[in-house]
Amino acid sequence: MSDSTTHSDTALFDAFWKLVAEQGWRRLSLHTLASEAGMTLAELRAKVSHKGALPCLFSRSVDEAVLRGAPASVSGTARDRLFDVLMHRIDALQPHRAGIIRLGREMRTDPVLTLMLAPQLAASMAWMLEAARIDAGGLTGAMRVQGLCGVWIATLRAWEQDESTDLGHTMAGLDKALDRAERLARSLRLDTEEAEAGPAV
Secondary structure (H helix, E strand, O other): OOOOOOHHHHHHHHHHHHHHHHHOOOOOOHHHHHHHHOOOHHHHHHHOOOOOHHHHHHHHHHHHHHHHHOOOOOOOOHHHHHHHHHHHHHHHHHHHHHHHHHHHHHHOOOHHHHHHHHHHHHHHHHHHHHHOOOOOOHHHHHHHHHHHHHHHHHHHHHHHOOOOOOOHHHHHHHHHHHHHHHHHHHHOOOOHHHOOOOOOO
């Protein structure tokens, strides 16, 4: 996580994903989480307003970690930069893999949870575009964000099936997802502003 993530945040995230991996999202109680994290309920309330805010808080901490690691100068194509940014995001998720995968599987049968987390996903992907030095503003930027959300979901599906140590299957899945996004961007003429840089997703 980023330098701004406190010790209590780290303990909270560790406890949260451990319990999700063991019990699932639906069975997770805030009382149990506070106890596992070594916090009181009052201290947990100071961190989050409700249970659904926990994955959002974690996602923002991952955003910060990726942004802090982003290079100060632009190099390579937009596609290359997106690939690197999203793989850095996967690296940040890796310590909590079991819990994140279980939550993802539960989301597929829980539309309320999916809708609750969708705004944070879009916000995170907008920041990932900016980390890759691709404009996420305006109507075109909004379409790029939606495209990158699709790329990220496909990448997570590949990561879910990836038992390798080098994440080769995940990287291949990300590469294929970027290929699809690139073709779509060209068909919608979204890449005209950065034609020399690569896909505008």
